[in-house]
Amino acid sequence: DAGVTQSPTHLIKTRGQQVTLRCSPKSGHDTVSWYQQALGQGPQFIFQYYEEEERQRGNFPDRFSGHQFPNYSSELNVNALLLGDSALYLCASSWGGLTDTQYFGPGTRLTVL
Amino acid sequence: QKEVEQNSGPLSVPEGAIASLNCTYSDRGSQSFFWYRQYSGKSPELIMSIYSNGDKEDGRFTAQLNKASQYVSLLIRDSQPSDSATYLCAVIKAAGNKLTFGGGTRVLVKP
Numbered sequence: 001d002a003g004v005t006q007s008p009t010h011l012i013k014t015r016g017q018q019v020t021l022r023c024s025p026k027s028g029h030d031t032v033s034w035y036q037q038a039l040g041q042g043p044q045f046i047f048q049y050y051e052e053e054e055r056q057r058g059n060f061p062d063r064f065s066g067h068q069f070p071n072y073s074s075e076l077n078v079n080a081l082l083l084g085d086s087a088l089y090l091c092a093s094s095w096g097g098l099t100d101t102q103y104f105g106p107g108t109r110l111t112v113l
Numbered sequence: 114q115k116e117v118e119q120n121s122g123p124l125s126v127p128e129g130a131i132a133s134l135n136c137t138y139s140d141r142g143s144q145s146f147f148w149y150r151q152y153s154g155k156s157p158e159l160i161m162s163i164y165s166n167g168d169k170e171d172g173r174f175t176a177q178l179n180k181a182s183q184y185v186s187l188l189i190r191d192s193q194p195s196d197s198a199t200y201l202c203a204v205i206k207a208a209g210n211k212l213t214f215g216g217g218t219r220v221l222v223k224p
């Protein structure tokens with residue numbers, strides 16, 4: 001049973017650039033949530049995708065956008081990168097039905113120079 | 114006031130002892146509660162979920178929920194050095210299904 005996968009593992013970008021992170025949910029899951037975790041802090045919710053639509057969004061600027069594909073995989077895009085965007089980006093998958101338990105992928109470590 | 118609060122620690126526990134971690138939340142309508150373990154540089158790993166008042170046991174872990182006091186705790190019995198990690202408390206509010214996390218409690222189990 002494949003778990004949640006994310007790519008790439010690590011990424012280094014410079015200020016002003018754009019980045020795309022990818023996530024494949026756990027088998028049988030149809031909902032993908034994205035979180036940002038700064039060093040020493042708990043994860044912060046960015047947004048959630050279900051049935052290819054953004055279902056919920058946290059307090060993140062429009063520079064953060066996403067997409068969900070028909071196979072339930074998802075992308076997180078960040079434009080005009082800032083130094084403060086350096087963080088661990090986590091994808092979590094769940095089943096949009098009766099259970100709300102979310103399982104995390106290994107994360108993508110983004111460093112903005 | 115933060116939505117989910119945890120003592121940042123570190124909580125230092127001798128090997129074999131019980132580690133007791135606490136978490137409080139502000140939204141009385143919260144309906145689902147989770148404990149995740151996160152090793153340094155890794156992603157959160159689900160340990161326990163709890164939905165109703167009382168205790169829930171799974172191996173060496175016991176989660177306790179008191180909705181009246183808006184309090185959830187995690188007990189780790191027979192603590193091992195491999196339990197040294199940051200433990201994240203997370204809640205889901207009644208209105209949605211996003212996880213809201215506390216800042217985490219760092220636990221150090223000393224041999």
